[in-house]
Amino acid sequence: MPTYSSTSDFNLSIDDISEEAFERCGLQIRSGYDIKTARRSLNLMLAEWANRGLNLWTIQKQEKTLAANTTALTGTDLFGSAADDSSQIVDITDVIIRDSSNNDYSTSSISRATYWNYTVKTTSGRPTQYYFERTINPTLYLYPAADSAYTLIYYALVRMKDSGDYTNNNEIPFRFLPCLSAGLAYYIAMKKAPDRIQLLKQIYEDEFQRAADQDGERTSLFLTPKTYLPGV
Numbered sequence: 001m002p003t004y005s006s007t008s009d010f011n012l013s014i015d016d017i018s019e020e021a022f023e024r025c026g027l028q029i030r031s032g033y034d035i036k037t038a039r040r041s042l043n044l045m046l047a048e049w050a051n052r053g054l055n056l057w058t059i060q061k062q063e064k065t066l067a068a069n070t071t072a073l074t075g076t077d078l079f080g081s082a083a084d085d086s087s088q089i090v091d092i093t094d095v096i097i098r099d100s101s102n103n104d105y106s107t108s109s110i111s112r113a114t115y116w117n118y119t120v121k122t123t124s125g126r127p128t129q130y131y132f133e134r135t136i137n138p139t140l141y142l143y144p145a146a147d148s149a150y151t152l153i154y155y156a157l158v159r160m161k162d163s164g165d166y167t168n169n170n171e172i173p174f175r176f177l178p179c180l181s182a183g184l185a186y187y188i189a190m191k192k193a194p195d196r197i198q199l200l201k202q203i204y205e206d207e208f209q210r211a212a213d214q215d216g217e218r219t220s221l222f223l224t225p226k227t228y229l230p231g232v
Helices: 014-024 032-049 112-116 174-192 194-214
Strands: 059-066 072-074 089-098 104-106 129-133 139-143 150-158
Touching: 014 032, 014 174, 032 174, 089 129, 112 129, 174 194
Parallel strands: none
Antiparallel strands: 059 150, 072 139, 089 104, 089 150, 129 139
């Protein structure tokens, strides 16, 4: 009778991923600097992933108190408990305003130009629109200004954790391990194996696309065409 494993917790530490990436480049880690440069490339690649779209495992639900007359939230009023915690936010989605009766109201995102062109930004009412200013320490602007106390609820897309110690595991779903290894191999090839750049880049892009396709919400989509009747 065959024997099967009873575990499903396979993962790779930073040094394991580095070794895998070097081997894909036809190389071996020979010095402390090799693994140092691999970790640096890995952190750069994780930063690049933030530019590729929504990574669902990095989304955090936030609830913040919204006092009357509030027009904007920044710093710890927006996110975290330390002064620069809000710099972790890459973007925000699905902003909800909850009143004292626990009724939830959706809001819509507007552009910077739309918000700044409002003549009176202190107009009072239940906020229905928001503009997220994506500076290093971002600010969330609300319109109209809150006419009473509310609870602000939103989902924050935050940056991924750095690699840290070589014995650490990256904080990513196991589904992204092939992509992580392939991507690091491509990054290392740019520095140490230029003859393999094109091959490793294609493998990386394919692995990332497969992982990204699985990292989404599976819901039904219904499209209804809008009827336009001239002169009516």
